[in-house]
Amino acid sequence: MKFYDCATAPSPRRVRIFIAEKGLDIPVEQVDLGTGAQMSAAFRAKNPRCTVPVLELDDGSCLGESVAICDYLEALFPEPALFGRTPKEHALTLMWTHWVEDLGFAAVAEVFRNSAKGFKGRALPGPENLEQIPALVERGRQRIDFFYRFLDQALADRAYLIGEVYTFADISALVVVEFAQRVKLAMPESCTTLAEWYRRVAARPATRV
Amino acid sequence: MKFYDCATAPSPRRVRIFIAEKGLDIPVEQVDLGTGAQMSAAFRAKNPRCTVPVLELDDGSCLGESVAICDYLEALFPEPALFGRTPKEHALTLMWTHWVEDLGFAAVAEVFRNSAKGFKGRALPGPENLEQIPALVERGRQRIDFFYRFLDQALADRAYLIGEVYTFADISALVVVEFAQRVKLAMPESCTTLAEWYRRVAARPATRV
Numbered sequence: 001m002k003f004y005d006c007a008t009a010p011s012p013r014r015v016r017i018f019i020a021e022k023g024l025d026i027p028v029e030q031v032d033l034g035t036g037a038q039m040s041a042a043f044r045a046k047n048p049r050c051t052v053p054v055l056e057l058d059d060g061s062c063l064g065e066s067v068a069i070c071d072y073l074e075a076l077f078p079e080p081a082l083f084g085r086t087p088k089e090h091a092l093t094l095m096w097t098h099w100v101e102d103l104g105f106a107a108v109a110e111v112f113r114n115s116a117k118g119f120k121g122r123a124l125p126g127p128e129n130l131e132q133i134p135a136l137v138e139r140g141r142q143r144i145d146f147f148y149r150f151l152d153q154a155l156a157d158r159a160y161l162i163g164e165v166y167t168f169a170d171i172s173a174l175v176v177v178e179f180a181q182r183v184k185l186a187m188p189e190s191c192t193t194l195a196e197w198y199r200r201v202a203a204r205p206a207t208r209v
Numbered sequence: 210m211k212f213y214d215c216a217t218a219p220s221p222r223r224v225r226i227f228i229a230e231k232g233l234d235i236p237v238e239q240v241d242l243g244t245g246a247q248m249s250a251a252f253r254a255k256n257p258r259c260t261v262p263v264l265e266l267d268d269g270s271c272l273g274e275s276v277a278i279c280d281y282l283e284a285l286f287p288e289p290a291l292f293g294r295t296p297k298e299h300a301l302t303l304m305w306t307h308w309v310e311d312l313g314f315a316a317v318a319e320v321f322r323n324s325a326k327g328f329k330g331r332a333l334p335g336p337e338n339l340e341q342i343p344a345l346v347e348r349g350r351q352r353i354d355f356f357y358r359f360l361d362q363a364l365a366d367r368a369y370l371i372g373e374v375y376t377f378a379d380i381s382a383l384v385v386v387e388f389a390q391r392v393k394l395a396m397p398e399s400c401t402t403l404a405e406w407y408r409r410v411a412a413r414p415a416t417r418v
Contacts, residue, residue, distance in 0.1 A: 048359065049308065057297065068304035075296035087284035088266065095277035099258065103335075126312075128355050133344045146337050150257065 003028045004046070004054040010105070010179040011066050012053035013209070017171045018070045020206035022077050026055075039127060050127045067097055070168050082168045092162040096169035100161075104147040104176035110140030111183045144185045147176075152191035159197075166201070174201045212237045213255070213263040219314070219388040220275050221262035222418070226380045227279045229415035231286050235264075248336060259336045276306055279377050291377045301371040305378035309370075313356040313385035319349030320392045353394045356385075361400035368406070375410070383410045 003019070003026045005012045019026055031037050031052050038050045047054045047064030055069040056062050063069045074083050083093045113119045114136040123132045151173060154161065161169040177187065177198055187195060201207070212228070212235045214221045228235055240246050240261050247259045256263045256273030264278040265271050272278045283292050292302045322328045323345040332341045360382060363370065370378040386396065386407055396404060410416070 048363070049312075061297070063300050063304055065304040065307045067307060068300040071303050072296050072300035075299065087281050088270070090284065091272050091277040091281035094280050095272055095274040098274045098276060103258075124352075128351070130348060130351065133342065133348065135342045135344065139339060139342065142337070142339065143333075154257070 001026050001058060002056040004031050004043075004052055004056065005029070006031050006033050006052045009033060009052060010108075010175050011051070014066045014168075014171055014175050015053045015055070015069050016209040017175070017206050018073065018082060018168060020209050021080060021082060021171070021204075022073060024073065024077060044127070048127075049125075051125050066172075067094070067168075074168075082166075082171070084162060084165055084167055089162055089165060089167070093167040093169050096161040096167075097172050099150075100169060100172045100176055103143065103150060104173065105179070107140045107143035107147055108176060108179045108183055108185070110136045111144065111185065112179075114140070115183070141185060144180050145188065148180075148187050148191050148194060151197075152194040155193045155197050159200075166204075170197075170201050174198070174207060178202075210235050210267060211265040213240050213252075213261055213265065214238070215240050215242050215261045218242060218261060219317075219384050220260070223275045223377075223380055223384050224262045224264070224278050225418040226384070226415050227282065227291060227377060229418050230289065230291060230380070230413075231282060233282065233286060253336070257336075258334075260334050275381075276303070276377075283377075291375075291380070293371060293374055293376055298371055298374065298376070302376040302378050305370040305376075306381050308359075309378060309381045309385055312352065312359060313382065314388070316349045316352035316356055317385060317388045317392055317394070319345045320353065320394070321388075323349070324392070350394060353389050354397065357389075357396050357400050357403060360406075361403040364402045364406050368409075375413075379406075379410050383407070383416060387411075 003015065005016065005028050007030060031043065033052070037043060038052060044050055046056060046062040049064055051064060053066055053069060054062050054064045055072065063072055083090045113123050114132045114134065119132065121129050121131055123130045158164060160166050161173060212224065214225065214237050216239060240252065242261070246252060247261060253259055255265060255271040258273055260273060262275055262278060263271050263273045264281065272281055292299045322332050323341045323343065328341065330338050330340060332339045367373060369375050370382060
């Protein structure tokens with residue numbers, strides 16, 4: 001297997017943390033998004049969406065999406081379990097991962113890609129060139145605030161997003177919370193439960209990747 | 210179990226088709242999105258995102274997201290398999306489902322919710338009230354066109370999105386293609402491969418739900 005990564009991008013970091021939690025040693029190749037290496041014909045053949053992360057399997061086929069990559073690695077290397085251990089826990093992990101992406105990741109990306117000068121004409125990832133929409137910056141800020149409060153409330157009665165077990169959903173939320181800090185959207189001070197969860201999750205050795 | 214549905218909304222239709230393919234008989238309750246029934250305290254306790262579909266489990270807990278619901282049903286009722294039969298097929302099903310949501314569903318929703326008068330001040334699903342952004346309508350149209358061409362190209366060498374097996378990813382794509390027709394965005398005439406896939410998938414008895 002080979003893992004196509006980009007050390008500065010949030011999406012592949014989810015997979016890096018997942019790989020570190022599993023203790024796996026998978027060869028890594030950095031893809032330089034700054035120079036548009038993800039648009040090359042060679043990379044496009046691996047992932048027509050022209051995004052990282054990508055996991056190249058031993059048969060040469062590729063997975064070009066974080067949840068799919070981690071689902072595959074979970075099936076091959078079940079321990080430690082990071083999608084729970086029952087059908088219900090597995091489904092809750094997918095649900096929370098999706099919610100974190102929809103409510104959190106999409107909102108931060110909306111602020112980031114529609115405000116950064118470097119993304120002029122590149123407001124969405126992928127091969128299409130789309131203009132920035134300034135109104136999305138303000139809307140994204142509102143959405144991130146909602147995301148923080150949503151997680152804070154959800155965590156009121158449990159240690160991790162799906163219950164008492166740490167999963168890929170927590171990894172996803174951690175990466176989004178740190179991505180939000182890059183666009184200067186700090187957690188509201190009132191979100192003390194979320195802040196406590198964050199300290200606990202961020203202290204795991206696997207997050208230092 | 211109980212399935213909270215809304216007969217006119219695209220997301221729960223994915224689950225309805227999935228349930229029909231499995232031949233399951235799950236009690237259904239319609240949630241009237243038109244009168245805001247999804248915002249009631251009772252429904253919010255089942256799904257804090259205030260969206261359909263929701264699957265209520267026998268222990269009273271709830272799953273409020275389509276992929277999670279179908280993942281759960283697949284674990285309980287494995288036949289016929291709708292997430293493939295190998296770790297690679299399972300991961301590819303999740304990848305394609307994600308791509309269909311990101312490239313297709315999000316784009317159609319962008320057009321629909323930012324143009325329809327009924328969604329004024331309700332540009333995104335959920336409990337938050339957000340204003341429409343007219344620029345997203347034109348951007349959404351561009352994105353749907355890209356989505357159609359992306360699928361058309363992907364299907365050039367295979368019968369279904371992940372290969373030779375029909376999966377939940379095809380169900381998701383079918384629902385998005387029909388949702389696009391509701392916002393008057395027909396498939397480009399050049400997408401003959403996609404049109405052929407569509408005829409084949411839409412002809413399945415389970416899609417008549």
